[in-house]
Amino acid sequence: MSKPTLYKSIFELPREEYLSPGHGLCAGCLVGTIVRVLLKVAGPNTIVVTPTGCLEVSTTPFPYTAWKVPWIHVAFENAAAVASGVEAAVKALQRKGLVDPSKKINVVAIGGDGGTVDIGFQALSGMLERGHRVMYVLYDNEAYMNTGIQRSGATPFKAWTTTTPVGKVLKGKLQPKKPIAEIVAAHKIPYVATANPAYIIDMANKFRKGLSVDGPSFIHVIQPCTTGWRFDPRYGIKIARLATETAMWINWELENNEVFRVTVPVPKRKHVKHYIRAQGRFNHLTDQDIEEIQRFIDKEVERINKMVGKEVIGPVVE
Amino acid sequence: MSDLWIRIPLTSNYAAAYAAKDVDVDVVAAYPITPQTPVVERIAEFIANGELDAEMIHVESEHSALSACIGASATGARVFTATSAQGLELMHEMLFIASGLRLPIVMAIAARALSAPINIWCDYSDLMATRDSSWITVIASSAQEVYDSIIQMYRVAEDPEVLLPAMVAYDGFIMSHTYEPVYVAKDRAPILEYVPKNFKNRYRLDPDNPITMGAIADPNWYYEFKYQQVVAMRKAYEVVKKADEEFGKRFGRSYGFVETYKVEDVDIALLTYGGLYGTVQEAVDILREKGVKVGAIKLRVFRPFPYNELFNAIKNLKHLVVLDRAITFGGVIEGPVALEIATLLKFKSLDTNLYNYIVGIGQRTVTESDIIGIVDHVSKLIEKNVVPMESIYWGVRE
C-alpha cells in the first residue's frame, strides 16, 4: 500500500463540495456529513455506486440530484457487483485506450447496513474475493431506516425497531449485531477500517487510505439516525462520540491483513449507559439489561486490547 | 467471402463465445450454469490466450453477473453475458433494470426448462418468462444464426434510437452442445466495421461529465420513461430489420424476422422457433413425399414481435399449427407464442384456424414422427371441423 499523505486537521480538508445542498436527507442526518467528507477526500474523478436506501432516495428524486460526481443506483442487493462492473469497465477501457489511461478513477460504493450486511452481503463478499479496486463505505444506522426502522443484521442487541417491538413477552432484538467489518477482514483485503463521523479527521484519513490501496477496501462508519434511534437531531455527533467513548464502537483499522490499530484510543472509558440512555430505541432497557450489555462490551474491549497487544481502551471510569 | 471467413465446427455455445470475441467485448461477467457453461469457458480461454482483450468478472451469481454488466455498460464498456434457466430467473430483477437504464447489453441464452422439478434440459420456459422485460429477443435455429445474431444484436442494441439490451436464445443441449459447421470471421476488423464501438452516443458514468443514473421517478415521471421504452422497442423493429439486411449485404447471410419453408402452395403450416424448426422442415419433406402438402414457419424475433412479417407469412393459410416449447399456465391458450399469434389473428382480422401444440417440455424428445403425428392429428380435427379452444399437450402420458 502506497502511503497517502494524511490530514492533520480540518483545515486541510478540501473546500470543494461534491454533494449539493437541497437534498432530502432528514435534518441532522449524518449520512450527509459522511458523504460530504468522503467526496472531498475522493475528489471529482470518482464514480459512485449507491444501493437502494436512505441516501439514494433522498439525493436523487428525478429530475434532481445532489451528486456532482458520476453516480449510479441499480438495486438494493448488488452495489458491490455493480461497482465490480464499473471498475472492470474502467480498467478495460483504459487498457484499450478508449478512456484516458493516465487518469486515476476511484470507484466507491456507499451502502447502508441493510444493503451491505444483509441483502447485499453475497455481492459484497464476491467483490472482495475477486479483488476489485473498489472502496466500499458502509453507513451503518443499524436498521432498515428507509423503509421505516425495521431490524437488520446490524441492529444491536436489545434495540427496539418496528419489527423488534417492545411487547409483553419480547423486548427488542434478541441477537447481537453482525460483526461485518471483521467478516470483511476475513477476506484478507488490503484495508478494512471502522470510523465515526465524530472523529472526522480519523474518518477522512481512513477514506484516504482506502482509496490508496490496490484492491478492495471497506470502511464501516457508524451513523446515528435521529429518526430511528429516537433522539433530537442536534445530538447526532454527541451520540456518535459517546459510542466510541463507551467502546460500543471502536475505531480501528487493519492494513494488509497484518497491522491492526485502534486509531482512537480511549484511556478512560465511559459506562455504556451514557450511550444507551441517550437514545429512545433503548428506552425499555432495565439497569440489568444495560449491565448485560456492559459485560459484553467489557469482553469485547479485552479482546481488542489483546489484538493490539496493549491496553488502548481503558477501564470504565464514569 | 472466403477471405473473410473460416469454416469450423462449433456448438451454438461456442458460436456465442466466438461472436463475443469478434465484436471485441470489453467486459464479460458470467456465472456457469448447465447448459450455458461452455460459453463462459471458451471466453475464458480466448482471454487467457490473448485472443480477446476483456475483463472477465467471475461473479458469484447470475444476479451479480447482470449487475456487473449493468455497471460496466453504464461506464461505456461493450459487455456480454450468457445464462440459462435458473440463472436467467435469478437475473430477472436485473433484466428490467438493464432495459430501464437503457443499457445495450447482449446476452446469450441456452434455453432450459425451469425448476421444479429440476431439469437441466431444453425448453423455452426460461426465455418466455422474460417476455415483458423490454429486451430485444431473438431465437436462433442454428449455430451460424447464433453467431450472426449476436453480432447483429450489438448493432441493434447500441443504436442511439434503440438503446435496449438484447438476448439471443438457442436450444439448450440440442444446439448448445451439438457441433455444426460455422463460418466465423478470420479477423474481427470487418465485424467491427459493421458494429463500430461508440460509447459516446449514450449516457455513461464519466467523471468529465458527471451524470446521475438510476434516479427515482415518482408517479409524475415514471410513465414517461416507460413510454420511451415502448417507443424504443417499436423503433427496434425497424433497426433489427436494417441490421439484418446490412449484415446480409456485407457478409452474405441474413435471416429476416420470420422464415418460411414450402408454404407457397399450402393451406396448413407449422410454426415454431429454435432448433425444432429443423425437425419440422424434415417432417415437411417427409410428408410432401407422401403427398401431404404442409409448410413450415420459423419465428426468429420474439421481441419486438414481427406482426407484419408474420401476417404476410400466414395470411393465405387456412390452418396454422403453433408448436410451443413453453407453457403460460392458466392462459387462454397455454403456448406463449400461440397466445401472441391469436392476438395477431384477431387484430389483423384473419380467420386462419389456430391449433396450439405444446411439445418438448423439459426436452421430451420431438422427432419428425411426432411432427407427422401432429399433422395427422390436426388433419382429423380439420375433417371434423373442430378447432380446439385449448392447447394440446402432445405426448404427455395419460
Add this chain to the structure above:
Amino acid sequence: MSFEKKLPSWKSIPIGGAILKPGNFAERPTGDWRVFRPIINQDKCLRCLICWAICPEPAIYIIDKPYRTSSGREWKFTLEIDYNYCKGCGLCVEECPVKAIDFVEEVK
C-alpha cells in the same frame, strides 16, 4: 392528472431517467424545514471549522470576508450559514466548542 401542469413530454426528458445537471438539487431550497435557526455569533466564533465540517447539507460556507471582532481580533474569513438550505438540525449549535452559535425559534 390535474397536478401535472407543465411537466415536459416523454420526448424531452433524458432516457432512462438520467439526470444531466450535476448537483441541481441546489435549485430546491430546504430552508423552510427549519423550526429553529442557528445564528453564528461572529464575535465569539473561533473559526475552528467544526460546524463547516459536520454540516450534513452543506449549508455552512467559508467566506473570504475579513472580520474584526468587537475586541479587535482580525479574522481573514467568516463562516456563514446559508438559510436557503439550513434545515435547523442544530448539530453545529451543539458541537461548537465555544458556544458561538445561538439557536432561536423561527418566526414565520
